[in-house]
Structure formats: structure tokens, C-alpha cells
Amino acid sequence: MKNIIFIAPPAAGKGTYSKLIKDNYHIPHISTGDLLRDKVKENSEEGKEIKAIMQSGKLVGDNIITKLLEERLTQSDCQNGYILDGYPRNIDQAKAYEELLQKIGQSLGIVIYLEVDKQEALDRVLGRVVCSQCGATFNTKINKFQPKQEGICDHCHHPLEARVDDNEETFLNRFNEYLNKTEDLINYYEQKGVLHKIKSQNNDTPEIMLERIKKLISND
Numbered sequence: 231m232k233n234i235i236f237i238a239p240p241a242a243g244k245g246t247y248s249k250l251i252k253d254n255y256h257i258p259h260i261s262t263g264d265l266l267r268d269k270v271k272e273n274s275e276e277g278k279e280i281k282a283i284m285q286s287g288k289l290v291g292d293n294i295i296t297k298l299l300e301e302r303l304t305q306s307d308c309q310n311g312y313i314l315d316g317y318p319r320n321i322d323q324a325k326a327y328e329e330l331l332q333k334i335g336q337s338l339g340i341v342i343y344l345e346v347d348k349q350e351a352l353d354r355v356l357g358r359v360v361c362s363q364c365g366a367t368f369n370t371k372i373n374k375f376q377p378k379q380e381g382i383c384d385h386c387h388h389p390l391e392a393r394v395d396d397n398e399e400t401f402l403n404r405f406n407e408y409l410n411k412t413e414d415l416i417n418y419y420e421q422k423g424v425l426h427k428i429k430s431q432n433n434d435t436p437e438i439m440l441e442r443i444k445k446l447i448s449n450d
């Protein structure tokens with residue numbers, strides 16, 4: 231099994247598809263955001279330093295991230311492949327990652343870039359509704375995921391609530407900023423010949439997406 235770097239803009243479904251890959255291939259899903267949050271929980275001096283940086287919205291320094299990643303990627307459950315999420319975020323990190331891989335005897339593997347249309351991503355975010363009781367999610371703007379009865383959960387019949395953390399403007403700003411920031415990284419991996427783009431469309435079920443991902447992994 232190849233190591234996978236998973237890159238996706240906001241609301242592309244990265245969480246859902248990472249879980250599908252993880253469960254299907256029995257490999258760990260490693261998010262640098264989660265590694266850092268775990269470190270913050272330790273309440274050490276380093277944890278406090280990391281917390282302050284994360285709260286400011288800035289990137290944590292490469293030395294800290296590289297050390298945490300080295301600790302994580304050398305654990306036994308990573309020896310058969312892993313999914314990396316939230317890293318690398320720029321070309322400096324991509325280069326630091328390659329040095330780390332060499333040091334720990336791992337290989338780069340493949341990079342999956344989940345492409346999503348901006349309007350579709352917006353519909354996902356603005357149409358999302360969640361059951362107040364069982365947590366099932368539906369989407370009022372996407373046919374396939376609409377509840378059978380408006381505002382009511384299909385499973386337990388409790389009311390559905392909107393989960394709008396973003397309005398249209400802030401979401402589009404976040405989305406555009408993400409594309410700008412990752413453009414160089416995508417080009418970098420494209421030139422290396424390891425980048426695979428897959429389209430994530432709103433009416434694709436998770437099963438269809440998993441088939442696309444599987445094809446890509448087995449073809450490589």
C-alpha cells in the first residue's frame with residue numbers, strides 16, 4: 231500500500247473520503263492538526279507555545295511539525311501506508327517531508343487532490359442540515375441528500391437544524407484563499423508526476439468516490 235497525501239479545498243469531503251480509505255485499506259489517517267491538538271492537551275511548555283500559534287491562525291514552525299511527524303510515522307501502524315492530511319501545506323514543508331521520508335526509510339507514495347467546483351462546495355456548506363437528535367446529516371440543496379420530509383430526519387423523525395458556520399462571502403474567501411495557497415504545491419507534485427486529481431461532485435455517493443480512489447490506488 232502506498233502512502234497518500236490528501237489535499238482538498240474546504241467542503242470537498244476530505245473527512246468522509248479519508249475515513250473510507252482508512253477503513254477500506256486499514257491504514258491510519260494522520261492529520262497534523264490533530265497531532266498538534268494532542269500536543270496542546272499535554273499542557274507542556276511546548277504545548278502552550280503551539281496553542282498560541284494555532285490560535286493566531288498561523289502555521290506552526292517546521293521544526294515542531296517535522297518532529298511530531300517523525301514520532302508518528304515511525305510507529306508500527308504506519309509501516310503499511312498512511313493517509314496524510316493537512317501536510318505539507320507549502321513547498322518548504324514538501325521538501326522537509328522528503329528529507330524526513332529519506333531519514334525514516336519511507337517513500338512519498340501518491341498525492342490525491344480532490345477537485346470540487348466552487349458552487350458545489352458552497353451548496354454543500356450552505357445546504358447542510360443536521361438532526362438534533364441522532365446527528366445524521368442531510369443537504370437541502372443537493373437532490374440525493376435531501377430529507378424525505380422537509381426539516382425532519384429520515385431516521386428518527388426529529389427536527390433538522392442548519393449548521394451554517396459560514397455565510398457565502400466568508401466561505402468563498404476561505405475557498406479562494408485555499409486555492410491560491412495550494413497552487414504552487416499542486417504544481418510541485420504535478421511536476422514530480424505523483425499527483426492524481428479526482429473530481430468530487432455533489433451527486434456522487436461515497437461508494438462512487440471510493441471506487442474512483444481505489445482505481446487510482448491500484449493503477450499507480
Ligand code: AMP
Pocket residue numbers: 262263264266283284285287288289290291295315316317318319323
Ligand atoms: P487543521 O486542523 O488542519 O485546520 O489545522 C489547525 C491549525 O494547526 C492550523 O491553523 C495551524 O496553526 C496548525 N497546523 C496544522 N497543520 C499544519 C502544518 N502542516 N504546518 C503548520 N501548521 C499546521
